[in-house]
Amino acid sequence: MAHAKEPYSFYIWELSLPRATLNKKIKESFPQLRIATEARELIRVCCTEFIHRLSADAKGVCRRQGKKVIFPGHVLGALDSMGFGAYRQDLEAVHQDCKEVAAKRRRKRMRLKNRGIPHEQLVRLQEERFAEALQRLAEQEWALAEEVQQQQHIMRSLGG
Template structure:
């Protein structure tokens, strides 16, 4: 194995990327403002720590006559360097990484077993999205129609549609009350009966009045 410290890469490529480090600082210290000098110092410390652990893991790998540095070599390097307190947390992170990697491999294998090209899968996905949008639009349209019908029924129940013989009054808070029909005045559409006597000017003399005798002068 090649020693990481003997690499000929530029110095900038041997550091931790600044963007992930800044994101980590922001997540861990959301209410603390960190100066640029402090960020640079943290970056250098992280880089030095990674190089130290990598070098120790490489030595352990060479002693065991292995050609690949495994996670166990890194854990042994932490323990030998005096960072044994980090072992439990590192093991937990290692298990999470293995779980995520297994899920990715399983998903990739399942797609490969289908034998469907990626373009066809993308087209089917777009069709499913379009179908879901149409179904959602139909549901929203149905809900809107039901709401309109409910509002119309409520308006009719409250008497917003004027019924014959009903009128709104201020005294009743806008509710509809029957018309007050004056005595002797026929209601709308009513026909006066011929058998009912009428009073007032313009009345025709009755038969008894025409047969009444006039006294002599």
């Protein structure tokens, strides 16, 4: 855990990676190994601490360049300064993939907007479909209730 003197002091339980996500990544990375709960927790703390240190260093790179917003280049510069420059090419490739996925999502949203259907009409169509689904559900429940009543009537007539 971080010491109070450090500039990025925090409570680890307030600012940490989700356990489920980290456990999934650990299982994917080491499928044949069983890892003790304490070891998993230590890995989570180390990962969280690494992210905080990387963020602090990226903030420093950003400030030294006179910028107010941290960009991917600042993060890569921070990784270099932390001694992780060997990962730079892989990270740049991942960053490029992320940019492409984001661009595809934007294009998909624009296609929906450019279909010529006003937002209000799309909302109205959605509400109509919800109402139709609700009506079908009510009909199914009504039919089920009638069936249950018939079965109860048959059981009563057989039993008494």
